[in-house]
Amino acid sequence: MRFRPRTPLALASALALATLTPTVATAAPPSEGAQGQEPSVTRSEGLAPTPPMGWNSWNNFGCEVSAKLVRQTAEAMVSSGMKAAGYDYVNIDDCWMAERRGPGGRLVPDPDKFPNGMKTLADHVHSLGLEIGIYATAGTETCAGYPGSLGHERIDARTFAEWGIDYLKYDNCNNRGIPAEERYRAMAEAIETTGEPIVLSICEWGQNAPWKGWGREVGGQLWRTTGDIRDTWTSWTGILDEQVGLTKYSGPNGWNDPDMLEVGNGNMSTAEYRAHFAMWALLNAPLIAGNDLRDMDEPTRRILTDEDLIAVNQDWAGVQGRKIRDDGDQEVWAKPMSDGSVAVALFNRARTNTTISVPAERLGLPPASHYRLRDLWHDTESTSTGTVRGAVGAHSAVVLRVWPRQGERLAPAHSLNLRAPEHVESGEPFTVTTTLHNDGRRPLHEVRLRLRVPVGYTVESGNSAHNRLVRGGGSWQREWTLRPTGTRHAPDSRTLEVAADANSRTGDDTHTATAEQEVTLVSAPASGGIEVSSMPLLSAENGMGPVERDRANGYGERGDGATMSIAGTEYATGLGVHADSVVRLYLGGECERFSAQVGVDDQYDGEGSVEFTVRGDGRTLAETGHREGGQPAVPIDVGVTDTTVLQLRVSDAGDGDYGDAADWAKAQLRC
Numbered sequence: 001m002r003f004r005p006r007t008p009l010a011l012a013s014a015l016a017l018a019t020l021t022p023t024v025a026t027a028a029p030p031s032e033g034a035q036g037q038e039p040s041v042t043r044s045e046g047l048a049p050t051p052p053m054g055w056n057s058w059n060n061f062g063c064e065v066s067a068k069l070v071r072q073t074a075e076a077m078v079s080s081g082m083k084a085a086g087y088d089y090v091n092i093d094d095c096w097m098a099e100r101r102g103p104g105g106r107l108v109p110d111p112d113k114f115p116n117g118m119k120t121l122a123d124h125v126h127s128l129g130l131e132i133g134i135y136a137t138a139g140t141e142t143c144a145g146y147p148g149s150l151g152h153e154r155i156d157a158r159t160f161a162e163w164g165i166d167y168l169k170y171d172n173c174n175n176r177g178i179p180a181e182e183r184y185r186a187m188a189e190a191i192e193t194t195g196e197p198i199v200l201s202i203c204e205w206g207q208n209a210p211w212k213g214w215g216r217e218v219g220g221q222l223w224r225t226t227g228d229i230r231d232t233w234t235s236w237t238g239i240l241d242e243q244v245g246l247t248k249y250s251g252p253n254g255w256n257d258p259d260m261l262e263v264g265n266g267n268m269s270t271a272e273y274r275a276h277f278a279m280w281a282l283l284n285a286p287l288i289a290g291n292d293l294r295d296m297d298e299p300t301r302r303i304l305t306d307e308d309l310i311a312v313n314q315d316w317a318g319v320q321g322r323k324i325r326d327d328g329d330q331e332v333w334a335k336p337m338s339d340g341s342v343a344v345a346l347f348n349r350a351r352t353n354t355t356i357s358v359p360a361e362r363l364g365l366p367p368a369s370h371y372r373l374r375d376l377w378h379d380t381e382s383t384s385t386g387t388v389r390g391a392v393g394a395h396s397a398v399v400l401r402v403w404p405r406q407g408e409r410l411a412p413a414h415s416l417n418l419r420a421p422e423h424v425e426s427g428e429p430f431t432v433t434t435t436l437h438n439d440g441r442r443p444l445h446e447v448r449l450r451l452r453v454p455v456g457y458t459v460e461s462g463n464s465a466h467n468r469l470v471r472g473g474g475s476w477q478r479e480w481t482l483r484p485t486g487t488r489h490a491p492d493s494r495t496l497e498v499a500a501d502a503n504s505r506t507g508d509d510t511h512t513a514t515a516e517q518e519v520t521l522v523s524a525p526a527s528g529g530i531e532v533s534s535m536p537l538l539s540a541e542n543g544m545g546p547v548e549r550d551r552a553n554g555y556g557e558r559g560d561g562a563t564m565s566i567a568g569t570e571y572a573t574g575l576g577v578h579a580d581s582v583v584r585l586y587l588g589g590e591c592e593r594f595s596a597q598v599g600v601d602d603q604y605d606g607e608g609s610v611e612f613t614v615r616g617d618g619r620t621l622a623e624t625g626h627r628e629g630g631q632p633a634v635p636i637d638v639g640v641t642d643t644t645v646l647q648l649r650v651s652d653a654g655d656g657d658y659g660d661a662a663d664w665a666k667a668q669l670r671c
Helices: 008-019 067-079 117-127 153-163 180-194 214-218 233-241 270-282 298-304 307-313
Strands: 053-056 089-091 131-137 167-171 199-202 222-224 255-257 287-289 322-326 330-336 342-348 354-359 371-375 380-384 387-392 396-404 414-419 423-425 430-438 444-452 457-459 464-470 475-484 492-503 510-522 529-531 539-541 564-566 569-571 574-578 581-586 593-600 609-616 619-628 634-639 645-651 661-670
Touching: 053 131, 067 089, 067 117, 089 167, 117 131, 117 153, 131 153, 153 180, 167 180, 180 199, 180 214, 233 270, 270 287, 270 298, 270 307, 270 330, 270 342, 270 396, 307 396, 330 354, 342 354, 342 387, 354 414, 354 430, 380 387, 387 396, 387 414, 414 492, 414 510, 430 444, 430 492, 430 510, 444 475, 464 475, 564 593, 564 661, 569 661, 574 581, 574 645, 581 661, 593 609, 593 619, 609 634, 609 661, 619 634, 645 661
Parallel strands: 053 089, 053 287, 089 131, 131 167, 167 199, 199 222, 222 255, 423 510
Antiparallel strands: 322 330, 330 342, 342 396, 354 387, 371 380, 371 396, 414 430, 430 475, 444 464, 444 492, 457 475, 492 510, 529 661, 539 581, 564 569, 574 661, 581 645, 593 634, 593 661, 609 619, 609 645
């Protein structure tokens, strides 16, 4: 049983239900965000009218793939509600093959992992109303070393078609320098000869800009725009940056692909995963989950199945969102929708809360006396006279959908922000600020604030406040001083929370807004020489897994957690990281010097290239330049007098992050 892609007509009907709004005139896209290029007449016509949605085995399982895993995942896709939300592809990544081709040069599934063959598995997936995808590479070997499809395109495409494959992820490893367009065209033409509707995902890592035309021309329905994603904030935000300027190249049946989702894989917070999913939705990225669907917690399921965000991603007009404002750590992204509304993401990269606002007309909406705002994460609606505003938490995104001339009778749009320092000295008082904005026409009556503080602190002058009236277009700001109640506390993180209750008129229509922020209690290091690996980390972002203390990071020849080793010299102490990595330490102005021996760890047998940078309170103190695997360690010894926060960064040297395990060996402070 084969399943054709959803038609635009069916999608339009589904979207109308999901958005709960009547269809109005199509919105004109912003000036830079013109609708994607129209494809020429190719076999791609109609195979992916909206971005593909599904699951892939690689991000969570790597080479640990099997028929059992795929069957269980397909069944979990149905039982979890993901199928109902629109996910339909169950994709098998690398390592499914036997090490050698079989009779007639055919690819053979690993008999231990897939004892009943691929056709039986495909039939089971199809019986659930789902489609199945598989992996191959446009090279002599796959990235994991299994048989490649270069020179075998016809036999492999025919094999995939006979098995009932619906989707092919076609990778780029071991390509022998043959032009990408030539290699991918060969597979697309081979698929064409089968007569089967197999979606072609061009996984060429964006090295030859397939979005500029040749991706569509050879017959691809989606094309990677970057290297591989990792389950880290640094990784996906770096990929997001690379999508700027690509808006015009994406559209129905030809999608920019910033790689698969990492939502639910465990290395980020719920807020960070929400932001990741929201930005992929606005980018019209293929929504290919990469977590373990069989053991998915409820926050992850809610993110992946959010019908409002999926409706944004699957809007049949296919206009990709774009960044319309960049204020450094704060950004505004907007995506025109087919019904005349605009989806907007207010994105905060900072480690503290903020408020982001933008005029509705800046989003490409027409002038109007009022606008209807829908908060897509919280399923609440309100009305604004023209300001689109959100109180955005640290490493978070507020996502709204805005319609002109709708929702006049809704509650006034209001947002409550809590601003607190990222870190405070343990045992010292500190000040936080709350700001309530009313962007509606009607006033908010009888506004009451309640500040909830961590154990060990009390609020000077009480933890509640009252304001009889906050007028439309106005705001109310209040400062609160928190004082410790007893002895100094050990460094850790505490969460502050504030809530506001208000009426939009004299009746009983109470509206509640809440905000919270984590504050880290810190203490300056003790006097003397200190091993950095023994210190608490103010924050840590790492390209692969956690930052290791006194051990190496990575999954190379020696395995994660091995002794740090640079060019054959082993080190007992230090931090093992993987690019891109940023480690921050609180010094409190009490230290004099930082020293370390740094280099690429021997994990990957000479692979890898990185750059080390030391920064103090935003100032660059030391840089190593380009360092490669196999090179001996280089010393860093810099003064850090009066430095409050020390940042240790390892970047990937601009050539991808494969093999980029790196060591801050013998990292020490003198305080």
